[in-house]
Amino acid sequence: MDSIQYLLKGAENLWNNYVRHEFVIKMKEGTLPLDVFRYYLIQDAKYVEDMLKAVLLASSKGPIDIVTKILQAIFYSRDKGLETNKKLYSKLGITIDEIRKTGYNLVNYAYTRHLYYYANIGWNEFLVAWAPCMLGYSIIGDFVVETSHEIYKLWATFYSSQEYKRRVDAIVEALNNVNINENILNIFITSIRFEIGFWDSALRKEPTVY
Template identity: 50%
Template structure:
């Protein structure tokens, strides 16, 4: 039997591969991405992670208690809080300050759209939120991390090693397991 998360992934077809093998990803992997572009990405990603965490908490308030605890524990249980650990190390290596994150404008258009997307689905309900969030955590971080890890660029590799790690996979696995419990309800809602 095909799981809900596999069924949803199959529904997007080749878009999944275009997403996880985008030119940005290929350039991370081969080390040719300009460092200023990665630096900008990292600042935007930090803004995204902070908004994503708010959306997770908002959505979890609508979840069955055991599912909310499972997800919140997986994502927030360690000191590192879901990606901040790799950001802190890379911020140091790239001389990015907290002031720079807070004072270099807002979200870029894509980041703005996706964070609004997450907040919208968090307001609809738990299954809908999981279906909207899982592709980012699974494909956008884990699958891309696995693909990029081993690159010759130490900065890009440090980023990829975290997202390809067993620790990070345990977070993704909790999301996918919970999404699978939701079954057919995960695809209900406008735009899912």
Template identity: 60%
Template sequence: MNSDILREKAGKLWENYVKHEFVIKMKEGGLDLESFRYYLIQDSKYVEMMLKSLLRASSLAPLSYSTKILKSIFDTRDKGMEVHSWLLSRLGISHEEIQNTGYSLVNYAYTRHLYYYSTKSWEEFLAAWAPCMWGYYEVGKFVKDSPNELYSKWAEFYASDVYKSRVDVILEALNSIKYSESLVTPFINSVKFEIMFWESALKKEPTLIIGD
């Protein structure tokens, strides 16, 4: 299957992604709360742009797959938003703070990478998008028993059957297309971006001021 081929081609990068130091620290409960706070703000900005990219890519997709994926995302969004809102509240993160915080360099590059492929082809967009959705299910299962309530709560959604239903329809769509080497670059680059996303949160790297 395409997903198996692409994951194999990613090699050790995949393990570096799903078992990154950031992830391990969440699992153990010792991740610095300021790093997690930084991550949540950047992730909020990522999700907004990711959804825009998904909607753009859907216009290039076979109707049967685009409708199934969009339905799976929006049917399960309430549960994800419930957990996300709880975390933002616990950490005192407001909508205004998210809006007024700039993108980290890697987040800016990653979201533009997704948007680029959303305008190029449905097939390549799927390859670029899959590492985020698929990898977070693995990360969620790994972190869900964290002794830290914030991290276990965060992981609870990603480890859930509800979230897995999203992953299943995305991988079904990815595996339905004809394999091409053109899928490899967007997939591997997205895995690299995921690794850098964790690293930027650990380091709390400076953010960019983006003009209108």
């Protein structure tokens, strides 16, 4: 069994709760309120900035060939991701200044510190902590892209794209070189819990704290 299959099997129920969360279902149905999605996008922008910093930090600890392949896949699709976000921000009246001035909600703050922590511990630990976000959004993108809602379809086009799947494929390939043990599985599970919490906090539009 590949490492990624082992991890997904070990977290099966939580994983399903994450990739088919109420937030995701409502995007697919087109019933998610736009103010909730707008809140999510701002928090996600803050998450992505910290996540990329953590990737670069962890990369200094990983095998050069594997790290290079992942970074190339990320930068290859960067323009497409930025273009999608630019369109979404325009449609929802989000500015870069607003993103910078908005604080983190508690889940987002804790999740990004979780990534920084494992980026400092080691490459394998970070890779496992990062994987639920990257793999999960590919699965979610494939699901939501079938929606008839213009905004949510636009969002999903990036995560269901071949460019994004190149990132995921590189990460999964790297993960399959990781020896799985209980500690590694627990890191993976914790990140899934953070992903679920991220959806929950967006639905509630929780106050920012940092």
